[in-house]
Amino acid sequence: MHIAVAGNIGAGKTTLTRLxxxxxxxxxxxxxxxxxxxxxxxxxxxxxxxxxxxxxxLNSRFRQIIKIRQSGKTxxxxxxxxxDAYIFAPNLHEMxxxxxxxxxxxxxxxxxxxxxxxxxxxxIYLKSSVPNLVNQIQRRGRExxxxxRIDYLKKLEERYESWIGKYKLGKxxxxxxxxxxxxxxxxxxxxxxEKIQAEIHGLFGS
Numbered sequence: 226m227h228i229a230v231a232g233n234i235g236a237g238k239t240t241l242t243r244l245x246x247x248x249x250x251x252x253x254x255x256x257x258x259x260x261x262x263x264x265x266x267x268x269x270x271x272x273x274x275x276x277x278x279x280x281x282x283l284n285s286r287f288r289q290i291i292k293i294r295q296s297g298k299t300x301x302x303x304x305x306x307x308x309d310a311y312i313f314a315p316n317l318h319e320m321x322x323x324x325x326x327x328x329x330x331x332x333x334x335x336x337x338x339x340x341x342x343x344x345x346x347x348x349i350y351l352k353s354s355v356p357n358l359v360n361q362i363q364r365r366g367r368e369x370x371x372x373x374r375i376d377y378l379k380k381l382e383e384r385y386e387s388w389i390g391k392y393k394l395g396k397x398x399x400x401x402x403x404x405x406x407x408x409x410x411x412x413x414x415x416x417x418x419e420k421i422q423a424e425i426h427g428l429f430g431s
Contacts, residue, residue, distance in 0.1 A: 226428070227293050227343070228421075229302040231389075232351030232402075233381050234373065235361035240408050241351065241417070242303040248418060252300045254293065257285045258367075268370065275317045276327040282309045283335060290342045305345065307394075310335040312384040320380065344394035347424050352389075352401045355379050398424050 228251070230238045239255060246253035258264060263281050267274040286306040293300040314331050317323040323331075353361075355378050362370050389399065398420060405413040 226299040226347070226425070227290075227302065227345045228299070228347045228349065229305045229345035230349045230351065231305055231308055231385075233353060233358055233378065233385055234370070235358040235365075235378075236351040236353045237361065237402055237407070238303050238351060241349070242301050244407060244414060245418070245421065246301055248414075249299070249301075252296065252298050253303070254289045254300055255303045257282075261285075268373070271317065271322045275323040276331065279309060279314045279317070279323070279331055280334075282313075283331070283338065287338050287342070294343065302345070305348070306335075306339070306342070307344070307388070308385075310339070311388045312381060316377075316380050316384055320377070346428055347396045347398065347421075348392065348394070349421065350385075350389050350392075350397065350399045352385075352399055352403075353382075354403050355382055357403050358382075396424055396428060 228245075230242050230245075232238050242253050242255065245251060261278075261281060263274050263278040267278040283306065286304070286309065289302060290306060293302065310332070314323065314328060314335075318325065318328040355375060358378055359375065362373060389397070400417060400420065405416070407414040407417050
C-alpha cells in the first residue's frame with residue numbers, strides 16, 4: 226500500500242510521515258531537502274534556478290514511486306509528484322519565475338512520467354492557514370527558508386485548495402492542522418491515527 230502526505234511548506238508533512246512510520250511500522254520515503262543541490266540556490270534566485278529545482282524534484286519523486294511499487298511493502302511518502310506538477314511548477318510560471326518554454330518542457334516530461342505510475346492508495350492532505358505555515362517555518366529555522374515570501378505561500382495555498390477540491394485519483398483524507406499539534410500532543414496524534422485507520426479499513430474493505 227502507498228500512502229502519501231501532501232501539504233504546503235511548513236504544514237508538518239515530514240513530522241507526520243515520521244510519526245506514522247514509527248506507529249504503523251511503515252517504510253518512510255522523505256522529500257530530498259538535505260541533499261538537494263538546488264534548494265539553497267533556488268531561494269536565493271528563484272528565476273534562475275526554478276526549472277533546475279523542479280526537474281530535480283520530478284526525477285527524485287519518480288524514482289521514489291518506482292521503488293515504492295517495487296518494494297511490495299506499505300510505504301508512506303512525504304509529498305507527491307502531483308504537487309510539483311500541479312502546484313509548484315505552475316505557480317512559478319504564473320509568477321514569471323519560470324519561462325513558458327521551461328514550463329512547457331517540464332509539463333511534457335511530467336505527462337510522460339505520470340503515464341507510467343499509479344497514484345497513492347491514500348492521500349493525506351494537511352490543510353493549514355498561511356499564518357500557521359509562517360509560524361512553523363520560523364519555528365524549524367531552516368536558513369534557506371528564511372527568505373520565503375508570504376505572497377508566495379498564499380499563492381501555493383490557493384493552488385493546493387484548488388487541486389484538493391478536484392482530487393479524484395484515490396482515497397483522500399483532509400486533516401486541518403491549524404488547531405492540532407500531533408508532534409507534541411499524544412491525544413492529537415491519536416486522533417489523526419484513528420482517522421487514518423478508518424480510511425485504511427475502507428481500502429481493505431473495498
